[in-house]
Amino acid sequence: MKWLTLAFLFFGFNSCVESQEFSNSNQPQESLSDEELLDLIAYKTFLYFWEGAEPNSGMAPERIHMDGIYPDNDEHIVTTGGTGMGLIGILGGIERGWISREEGFQRFSRMVSFLEKADRWHGIWPHWLDGKTGKVKPFSQKDDGADLVESAFLIQGLLVVKAYFENGNDGEKELALRINRLWREMEWDFHTNGKDVLYWHWSPNYGWEMNFALEGYNEALIVYVLAASSPTHPISPLAYHKGWARAGGIKANDSGAFGYRLQLKHNGAELMGGPLFWAHYSFLSLNPNNLKDDYADYWLENTNQTLINRAWCIDNPNGFKGYGENLWGLTASYSINFYDAHRPGNDTGVISPTAAVSSIVYTPKESLKVIRNLYKNFGEKVLGPYGFYDAMSPEHDFFPEKYLAIDQGPMVSMIENYRSGLGWKLFMKNPEIQQGLDRLGFTYQVPQ
Template structure:
């Protein structure tokens, strides 16, 4: 894509979000600078009675601010990108999303108000709280971040001591936008590491879990791992090799406390490359040259490799470990 084409696409996106309907009406696009989780592809308005999503708002704003930094030319279009990115960030009301509490809520619906859930425990909300603290208009108070980190769980599992979160993506997502090397909050200073090192340890924990393979899935090994939130082959219960197995559809699979139904997501391995290249490259070599992660047709299920008897043999090729392959 040329820079000119990228500018046009970015500008169209930012203009849409800035000019889209904002208000408490049930068919708006957003409210108080927060946007609905799902929007109609034609109208750009809310669908499926979904919620205003605080964390998805954070991803949107992080992308907009990144675009504002990247497009640094003095042309009118690139100047407008920077202006709109800043305006979208300034419009987001982080304090409203607290709903009177210390931590941030997951979201809000016009029919019923705020969702009963809050962003607590270590998760992808790291980016959410950082952006909220830095807001030039509606900043989160410092106690909000402290309240969030007070819900952290430091664990010693799979040969690693680290700030635990089960799904691998949690240890990756916020790092897309922020280089956490050398950055410590009070929690990490007390532990003597930073969030980047924490993600490295979480990656090694994933590999060790596959080596230990406590549930006895075929194929799990030193170079075959990657358990995270992903689609899967379920929901279904099957007896595989004399063992009753429960398979899930989309779920936040995690290590070591589960759920684990034998579904591996190779993209989770790829996204671990910045943290532990010494084990990721070997795993990718295995996936490409030994497991041969390919499919002959695109099945209904999306991106994972699952250890189970395959009820759709015409849809999938078999890898060396006799596991079904899906993407």
């Protein structure tokens, strides 16, 4: 019956249609309810990870450009982190009847088979892989090996998939065991390099030369949670408290704006918070509801960061066209200077739809205003076959028909978390994750 409803939303008649036919209609329907609108946007964004997937690996392409023009001809390059971010959205597709459970199982099996054979070092994948061969595609000269952060984004999604299938039929149980094997092979402790902190990169050719320590606060909280939760290669809690939390230096004094307080020092953006993906990436699976430690209440932190971001756009100190209650949201995305980590204080007049859409868990009414405005008033300029395009700007008449996996994934997965809590429930019921959170001194919500 779901397909009948969706067909009606797009075509105004009550008959089943093929998914490709369904995805091609972007004309606004005036009478959509909020739930119907979320159905539409979630489904289209899901298609990025379903129909848009790289054929051999089943993984998410780093980017999809509707003009077919790719830098370095990299249309076959897949992203580890971006793939992980969309996995909850694929599970949501099963739950909502967009694909069958068997179809989802087969896709996840293809991904896992690819990842088992793909380049890894100490169990950690690189940022980019060639979807045809499984060989590393260097992100930069020295970023040609293990990427701990992107691998964390990948495995957090895979652990949700594991929980979804682990009590299923024999084939599904075997898939869960294979994911568990990948999880157990990840050597988180290696990435401390013998110190009380985690390091982002290790290269088989350059070792630790990039020397990028993961110190908070930014998007990488999930890395420490997973590293502390590892059943085989856990880190010491000291790495979290002395490294990530900077021996307490992560706590903010007098930070915040527009009447909203921030508890943490956002790296390089202490007063008004960083780009909004800092409130998204770590929390696609890690439930921020009632999540607290010695440094912050993470629901309050993420909500206030979102509200500051929104208030900045409404205040609009630069007078950019279109900004307001119905058009806000600054985060990393394509931009007028190719790519930029937009945030309050670094605002080029470019709105990234993923910012408000992925924040729907924190600001549902405010985010829905943006979704409806984009859908109703901008239409095909911002909405394509795989959901909202990556960026837009009325100020600069900038409407690129381009997608990035790391922005599509949070949208489809956070919409599902807002509607059902699916990803949060499955991840948080993992006893290893609970043990890791306990080790780091968190209190958290146990799923019922």
